Amino acid sequence: MSVLVLGAGPVGSNVTRAFLARGDEVTVATRSGTTVDGAATAHLDAADAPALSRAASDHATIVVCTNPPYHRWRSDWPPIVDAVIQAARATGADVVMVGNLYSYGHASMPMTERSPEDPAESKGEVRRELWGSLRLATERGDIRAVEVRASDYFGPDATGDAHLGxxxxxxxxxxxxxxxxxxxxxDHSWAYLPDLAATVVAASTYAGAWGRVWHVPAASxxxxxxxxxxxxxxxxxxxxxxxxxxxxxxxxxxxxxxxxxxxxxxxxxxxxFVSDAAQTERELGVRATGWxxxxxxxxxxxxxxxxx
The missing domain is CATH 3.90.25 (UDP-galactose 4-epimerase; domain 1)
Known part of the structure; x- marks a missing residue:
């Protein structure tokens, strides 16, 4: 399979390596042209729909691992998702969006793949809207998309602002x-970066219905x-x-x-703030790495x- 990964931060680089380990051809696309060993590199603004469509041609899957700074989510995220939908529609590529648990807000614990979305603040509202756009495009038959949601991640490469970094x-x-x-x-759920990447890979090859949410199994x-x-x-x-x-x-x-x-x-x-991934584990066959x-x-x- 050929995969276009948008973003080369801790999540994007781990996702790229997981696809490469499976023998897939991977292109990593970032504005700066960041490289990941073994993958092709593309300079790309993910919000540029024509450029993204060109980059996605000949790729079976687009994995969205990019993440604008918190304070720019409201302005930066919608154009990216719009461009991803346009590119997927134009090329026939599937979409795997890497997301988080923000849209659940103050949900009953543990949060599951079927928990209602009731955001507690603006970033959760943005995440709910992004997935809503991808889900509706899938329901219309324009594209096929899923979202892989993880709690806060940790592991090698989890530097910067990670709470467990x-x-x-x-x-x-x-x-x-x-x-x-x-x-x-x-108590707080923590997603190990290699487990997040493994869940993305498994979701990208799911043979059942798309337009759904998956949870990354928490290592702790x-x-x-x-x-x-x-x-x-x-x-x-x-x-x-x-x-x-x-x-x-x-x-x-x-x-x-x-x-x-x-x-x-x-x-x-x-x-x-605790998540449950029992449904994902059962249907995708993924498991958390031992703590x-x-x-x-x-x-x-x-x-x-x-x-x-």
């Missing part, structure tokens, strides 16, 4: 304090406090994790559009970074 692991492994958004003692539903304790015990360190005071996050958000959006979605860390294996690989990655 660099800001969490590096201070703890150095015996220092990690500062967390929300209450770190609450542990709180960040519990994970910190495990890291300390397992790797002989003495780190800690504490909550960022809400007044600090709100105050900084007054000057930073990005942090203002982080504060808006912090409800996900003020009560348990100890995933944690060892993740910690090994961050220790490798600190030794460079």
């Amino acid at each position: 660099t800001r969490f692991f590096e201070p703890i492994l150095a015996g220092k304090r990690s500062w967390a958004v929300g209450n770190p003692s609450l 539903d542990l709180s960040r406090t519990a994970i910190c304790r495990q890291v300390n015990a397992r790797y002989g360190v003495h780190g800690s994790v504490s909550a960022i005071p809400s007044w600090v996050l709100g105050g900084v958000g007054a000057f930073s559009p990005m942090l203002r959006e982080v504060a808006a979605s912090s409800y996900q860390f003020r009560s348990p 100890d294996e995933a944690l060892d690989a993740t910690v090994g990655y961050y220790r490798g970074l600190s030794n460079r």
Whole structure:
């Protein structure tokens, strides 16, 4: 199969490697022309429908892994999805959208593939609208699309702003304090990046009806406090994790559009935020990587970074 992957961040690069490992031909498309070993590279603005249609020609599947900055979701996401729909309609390519759990809002826990969408803030509204456009285009018979939804991801490559990424692991492994958004003692689902990629691959070849949502199986539903304790015990360190005071996050958000959006979605860390993927596991045959294996690989990655 030939696959066009939009985006080469932590999600896009892991998805690309998963398709390559299966023997597929993959082209990675980004504005900057970021390369992933083994894949072809394309310079592309994903919101440019004619350019995207040209890039998607001769590809069986378009996987949308791009993700604009939080504060630009309302302006940047709709043109991208419109262009993806146009390109899929023009080329006959299937669409796999990588999404998240924001559209569920304050849903009953655990969130399942059939939970009602009732967003708690604007980013959740955007995600609901994006999937709504793809679902309706599928129901009309214009395209075939699915959305693969993951809770917050972790693992090798999960640097930057990931809640269980660099800001969490590096201070703890150095015996220092990690500062967390929300209450770190609450249960939260964590999706291991290779499991997210495996779910995308499985969804792309699903033989049943499309126009549906899949959930990435969570490797853990542990709180960040519990994970910190495990890291300390397992790797002989003495780190800690504490909550960022809400007044600090709100105050900084007054000057930073990005942090203002982080504060808006912090409800996900003020009560348990847990997903269920039983239906996806049953129908796609995917399973989460064992927690100890995933944690060892993740910690090994961050220790490798600190030794460079």
